[in-house]
Amino acid sequence: MKSILTAKQMRAADQHTIETAPISSIDLMENAATAFVTVAQTLFTDKHTPILICCGTGNNGGDGLAAARLLQVAGYDSLHVWVARFSPRESDDFAMNLHRLRQTPIPVTEWLPGDELPPITQEVIVDALLGSGLNKPLTGDWLRLVRHINQSQQRVVAMDVPTGMRADGVIPDTEETVFAHDVVTFQRPKISFFFPESAQAMHRFHVADIGLDETFIEQLPTGFKLIEAADVQQIYRPRKPFTHKGTYGHALIVAGSETHMGAALLSCGGCLFSGAGRTTACIPVNGLAALNTRYPEVMYCTDTALRDQWEAANAVGIGPGLGSRATQLADIFDYPAKPLVLDADALNWLSEQPALLDRLPEGCILTPHMKEFDRLFGHHTDWWSRVQTAKEKAARYRLVIILKNRYTFIILPEGHVLINPTGNAAMATGGMGDVLTGMLVAFLAQKYTSAEAAILACYTHGAAGDRLRADRQAIVLPSQLIKQITSTLGSLTNDLDT
Incomplete structure (x- = not known):
C-alpha cells in the first residue's frame, strides 16, 4: 500500500530529497515540470492547441514557467504565460525559471493587483497559481482571477492541486476554487482527492513521479493508505x-x-x-x-x-x-x-x-x-x-x-x-x-x-x-x-x- 501524505509531509519529502539525493531545488522543479509535460502531451495531443499557463510567484508558479518552456521544446507553438503578481514575494526558483523563460519567444504578461483581465481565448488553461499550500479561502485578486478562469469555460489542467482547493482536512463546500478537468499531481494523490467534496474542484487526477525519496515517504506516519x-x-x-x-x-x-x-x-x-x-x-x-x-x-x-x-x-x-x-x-x-x-x-x-x-x-x-x-x-x-x-x-x-x-x-x-x-x-x-x-x-x-x-x-x-x-x-x-x-x-x- 502507498502512504498518502498531508501537504506538510509532502513538502518535507521534497526537502529531504533535495538534501539527500542530492538534487537542487531548481532541478527538482525541472523534474516536476518534465513529469507534468509528459502527462499533458497525452491530454492535448494537437501541438497547435492554444495554451495559457497561469502562474503565481511561488514554487507552483515556478513549475508552470518551467512547464511552458518544456512544452515549447516538445513542439507546442501557441503558448502564452500569465504571471499573477498579487504578492510582493517570489521564490528563488520562480525567479530563475522566469529568467529562463524570457530567453524563449513565449510571451509573458504580468498582472498586478486591480488590473483588468482580458477574455481568455486559449483552448487549454494550465493552473499553476498557488499549489498545495493554501489553507484558507481565496479572496481579493486571487478570487477574481479564479472566477475569470472558470467563467472562460475552457479546459483547465491543474499542476499538483487546483488553486483554492485544500490538500487535506475539511473541504468547505462554500469555498470557490478553480475547476480543473484534469489535475497532474506530483508523486502522490492528495488526501482531499478521495473525498466527495473534491468534485467541486476537479474531474480526475493523474499521478506523476518526480523522483522523491520513496523510502522516506513510506516511513512517514500517516493514517491514510492507498490499496494497490x-x-x-x-x-x-x-x-x-x-x-x-x-x-x-x-x-x-x-x-x-x-x-x-x-x-x-x-x-x-x-x-x-x-x-x-x-x-x-x-x-x-x-x-x-x-x-x-x-x-x-x-x-x-x-x-x-x-x-x-x-x-x-x-x-x-x-x-x-x-x-x-x-x-x-x-x-x-x-x-x-x-x-x-x-x-x-x-x-x-x-x-x-x-x-x-x-x-x-x-x-x-x-x-x-x-x-x-x-x-x-x-x-x-x-x-x-x-x-x-x-x-x-x-x-x-x-x-x-x-x-x-x-x-x-x-x-x-x-x-x-x-x-x-x-x-x-x-x-x-x-x-x-x-x-x-x-x-x-x-x-x-x-x-x-x-x-x-x-x-x-x-x-x-x-x-x-x-x-x-x-x-x-x-x-x-x-x-x-x-x-x-x-x-x-x-x-x-x-x-x-x-
Whole structure:
C-alpha cells in the first residue's frame, strides 16, 4: 500500500530529497515540470492547441514557467504565460525559471493587483497559481482571477492541486476554487482527492513521479493508505489441489423480505462467485422459488432453523433487503460469536439500538453508505469529519467500517484508513452494496481476517466494475458484476492452479 501524505509531509519529502539525493531545488522543479509535460502531451495531443499557463510567484508558479518552456521544446507553438503578481514575494526558483523563460519567444504578461483581465481565448488553461499550500479561502485578486478562469469555460489542467482547493482536512463546500478537468499531481494523490467534496474542484487526477525519496515517504506516519493490486495479489490465496468445499467455508446470509428478495439474491450471488465453499440463505419461504431458479447452488433455511445454521457457519452476513425481519436481530447476541457483516436494514436496526454496538464481535464489518453512517453515529456536514468519527468508532468498538463512496474508505480498529481506488460511476445502481456484502461474507468464511476480507472484497468489487466499464458499458448492473468476480480475481493473481 502507498502512504498518502498531508501537504506538510509532502513538502518535507521534497526537502529531504533535495538534501539527500542530492538534487537542487531548481532541478527538482525541472523534474516536476518534465513529469507534468509528459502527462499533458497525452491530454492535448494537437501541438497547435492554444495554451495559457497561469502562474503565481511561488514554487507552483515556478513549475508552470518551467512547464511552458518544456512544452515549447516538445513542439507546442501557441503558448502564452500569465504571471499573477498579487504578492510582493517570489521564490528563488520562480525567479530563475522566469529568467529562463524570457530567453524563449513565449510571451509573458504580468498582472498586478486591480488590473483588468482580458477574455481568455486559449483552448487549454494550465493552473499553476498557488499549489498545495493554501489553507484558507481565496479572496481579493486571487478570487477574481479564479472566477475569470472558470467563467472562460475552457479546459483547465491543474499542476499538483487546483488553486483554492485544500490538500487535506475539511473541504468547505462554500469555498470557490478553480475547476480543473484534469489535475497532474506530483508523486502522490492528495488526501482531499478521495473525498466527495473534491468534485467541486476537479474531474480526475493523474499521478506523476518526480523522483522523491520513496523510502522516506513510506516511513512517514500517516493514517491514510492507498490499496494497490499488489496488495490483493499478496493477500489472495489461490485454490490448491486436494482441497474441497469444506476448505472454503460455510457462509450464511440472512437477507430478504417478501417485497425485497432481489437484495438477498444479489448477496448470494456475490458470495457464490467469491468462492465460499457452501452458501446458505435464510430468506422468507416465498423467495425459495426465486432462489432455486437463480442460484440452485445456495442452500435454504427458515428463520426457525437460523440458530442451527448459525452454529454451522464460518461467517454470517445480515441485512440486505431484510425489512421488518430485522427486529429478530436481538436474538443473534445470544448465538456464538462469528465473523459478521452487517449491512443495510441491519445497520438501520442497529442505529435504533446503539447500546448493542458494545456487543458486536471484535472484527465485525459494518458497510454503511453516508446516510446509514450518519444514522448510526450522528449527522455530519462534511466527509473529513465523517472519516474522523469512523476512526474513533472503529477503535472504540474494535470494528472494521467500510464507508462506501466513489473511493471507499476501509477504517480499521487500529485507526488506519485504507482507500480503495477501484470502481466507477457506471456502478451507481441499486444492489451493488448487496453484492459487496456477499463477497465479504465469502472471504470471511474462507478464513481471511476482517481487514483482508475488506481489502479483497472492495478492490475486486470495484475492479470487476472497471472491467465492465472498459467494455464501454455506460451502466453496470449488479447482476453483470457478479459474473465478473471470478475472472477479476483470476486477473489479479499470478499463480492460479491450472
